[in-house]
Amino acid sequence: MRGDFIGxxxxxxxxxxxxxxDDESGDIFCELFRALVPAPKSRASVEALAxxxxxxxxxxEAFEKTVSDDFAGERALVAFLEAAHSALDAR
Structure with a gap:
């Protein structure tokens, strides 16, 4: 069964x-990608991620190319959204 966020x-x-x-000054993708790292079904090597x-x-580009099938499931996506919120809120 697919969840609401994945859909x-x-x-x-x-x-x-x-x-x-558009509302942020600077590059937010460092924080977003760091929050995204634990969420995919398959993980890249530490060197590749670095x-x-x-x-x-x-x-x-890596963040933009992420599709719903890349996530390990609804829980992983929700965990990413929570981590992204925390990371961006701390900026």
Whole structure:
């Protein structure tokens, strides 16, 4: 059974992340990608993740390319959203 957040993940780029990017000064993708790291079904190596986090273009592209099927499930997506909220709130 699919949850409510997974079903609407594809709409979050337009509805959530773009307006947030427009309202923020600076790059929020470092925080967003760090919050996203534990959520996928398959995880990249520590070295690959470090390379992505250290490169502004790569981290935005990696975040943008994340689709609902990448998440380990509804719980993982909710955990990401909570972590993203906390990380961005701490900015």
């Amino acid at each position: 609407v993940w594809s709409e979050t780029w337009r509805e959530t992340w773009l307006p947030l990017i 390379d992505i986090i250290d490169n502004p273009v790569q981290r935005r």
